[in-house]
Amino acid sequence: MIDKRIDSLAAAVADVFDGATVMIGGFGEAGNPIELIHALIDQGAKGLTVVNNNTGSGHVGLAALIENGQVAKMICSYPRTVGSKVFPELYRSGKIELELVPQGTLAERIRAGGAGVPAFYTATSVGTPLAEGKEQRHFDGRDYVMEYGLKADFALIKCLQADRYGNLIYNKTARNFAPIMAMAADKTIVQTVTLVEAGEIDPEIVVTPGIFVDRVVTVANPAQESKLVAEGRNYP
């Protein structure tokens, strides 16, 4: 029997190891699996490479994971969101590495990683500092740079509804990177707002088919990052 349900957040992230690459869903706070990130802080794995569009805000969620010294490197497109204080300080003092990737290239690298495509060519960043040192080719009168597919050991994502097979649907613009990260990670760990019986999600509207998912943990009332930040909260 296939049953990807896991009882606790702690059990869901228990095997994240030191030096792992972890993709974390979300665009700003939308889709941010904050309870899974906090469980990873409790778990304590260090030297992580984290892939996320941003670097979190305030002192909760991703920003708290970084502040807790667990992240050696960030791969992201926009590390200086409003309210993002932790990353800029560490970056300026040379304590964290940054790989800056254009947002669409980041998305396609993740998609390619999950689809078994080792590299691809894109016109994005041609002629800019972000193309320096990258292989270039000319197709049909235009220059392209080669970018590598990106894979991860783990993905932490959030969804609206899941079943025991790991079929997922999302909420509005909280979907963002989650479906492609689920494809690109060796172990995909999902926090869902509701868990339903197999068959209750119409197969026509499944966004992430269960084959891309390994563990599902229910968090019925996820915290809202911006509220925690406004309240000046810290984690732990």
Place this chain on the structure above:
Amino acid sequence: MTADKKQPLGWSREEMAKRAALDIPDGSYVNLGIGIPEKVAQYVPEGREVIYHTENGLLGMGSVPTAGQEDPELINAGKKPVTTIAGAAFFHHADSFAMIRGQHIDVCVLGAMQVSEQGDLANWSTGEPDAIPAVGGAMDLVAGVKTIYVITQHCTKDGSPKLVESCTYPLTGKAVVDRIYTDLAVIDVTPVGFQVVELAPGVSFDYVQQRTAGQLVP
């Protein structure tokens, strides 16, 4: 002659957005950058149907929600709450940037630090060593969207031209800008230089040329 920086000559930010909106064709799929470009949506002439794309996964972005109706999981690329129109669609990031990179989006309007005579755009970094580099989706948009419009003040706050022979800031894209809307003029990037399409009321060609560090063509 000395330029009076406070001289209220030319178009206001609202008027710049209004002027750009006139050039958005009926039926377009449009991506608007943060800042003045966002205002363009308010001024698209009546009778034209335009669908707004936001790169974090929504086609059919509506207006700003009324107070109390904001949803933290329904936001735009600037991470501000938005609404959906009837007929909107959500999708993941790879599909969203396939729309951009695959040349399905018709028009993108964005801001600039510098635009060169060749249409090179610099709008993401001043290149200062202690700055935190952040690019977001700007490089993807200029590389993939069919028509790139820039809205910007003609000069920086200290009076330096933003329309230049070649950009000194790190580029966002090479030869990507089609048209520039400034407070002084509407200008096309052409093989012969910056071509003036329209001057703001009371602004002369010479006045614009004096504030442009590249060849202006009537």
